[in-house]
Amino acid sequence: MVVTLYHFPPSGPSRGALLAARAVGVEVDINIIDLFNSKKHLEEPFIKINPQHTVPTLTDGDFTIWDSHVIGPYLSKTYGKNDDLYPNDPKEKAVVDRLLNFDCGTLYPRIRQICFPVLFLGEIEVYDEHKVALDEALGFLDVFLDGNNFVAGEKLTVADCCLVASVSSIVAVGWDIEPYANVKNWVARCALSIPDYANSNQEGAEQYGKAVKRKLAAGQI
Template sequence: MSESTIKLYHFAPSSPSRGALLAARVIGVPVDVIILDLFKKEQLNESFIKINPQHCVPTLDDNGFVIWESRAIACYLADKYGKDDTLYPKDLQRRAMVNQRLYFDSSFLYPKIRAICYPIIFEGATEIKDKLKDDLNNTLNFLNQFLDANMWVAGDNVTIADTAITASMTALREVGWDFTSYPNIQRWLKDCATLPGYEENLEGAKAFGALVKKNLKQ
């Protein structure tokens, strides 16, 4: 397999996009990263719409097999290219736990981060509404509880649930969110800094955080 056979269409400030790329780095599968600047509407290029009519990132093209949605990409890469099943267990109960955490990120955690940040980036909002802040803090309480008995979000070893949630949480940290009430999350984030590709992820998270802080009333 040559490095150019797997293409990942990517935009670094996007947390889901970084989650897919971080998963690829942790799995150890080489991907050819193709940058699409969403602010320049490059995702609307005719050539990309032919690949993905939903024109979103991340999008994976593995020798003509095309799939999008960050966590679906991570599952596919782990199943196909993982050196073993540690990152995405084949045991049904352990896999179900990883899936639950992935769905927690996709349907619960990331949407609440997005609900706060996107109006600030794109709609001229300059403040965070108390209700949105409370909703997100309540969600962080759940994540902190997940980490009470586990070193990682879905058990005692790293899984693709950690790569997904790392992408979301590093973006939130770079926005300047206060994590002092969540000691387990603080500890886990320090551990995540050891993941392959973490620094690359952090660069994109910092870019996202800068976009939010630029418009946020201090």
């Protein structure tokens, strides 16, 4: 069966799913959905696959799933060589699930709160309260990483894949993560640990950063 990932490289969540696939080692056929320059995600063929018309979307034979925070665990459980990326132990799994939820419920929404209005609503400023909120989330992540090589401990998990895709997006926009030494070192560690990191994540993050910076007023970040 062919595993297909409907993917938009500038999208942090989409890159999180692709990084998970790379970490698992499963071959995926990548189908690009260009959210900047086309309406392919709103066309009937894609809506039949995903009525919510979001990326990333994964098809595995006749099974379809979307949202990077479930795609990574699914790929790990279905194709992983062991349970390192998404543990079976209930307590270890709960830690990874908590971190996946931290990304989708806290960190990424605060990044989106800053960047979505710039990309799609014509905003050219970033509000101070949104900056404070994002710095708070990065501060939480820095604490989570204290004494750990990866977010859930000493082993790379699918939570790292999602979170590093988010953090690399805002770094590419120009956000200063120097105050968060644990986060900065962890990003570098992920880049060395996840196969094909540069092509699967960094290139798309830089596309995202350039798109946001083009529309921002000078010196806004």
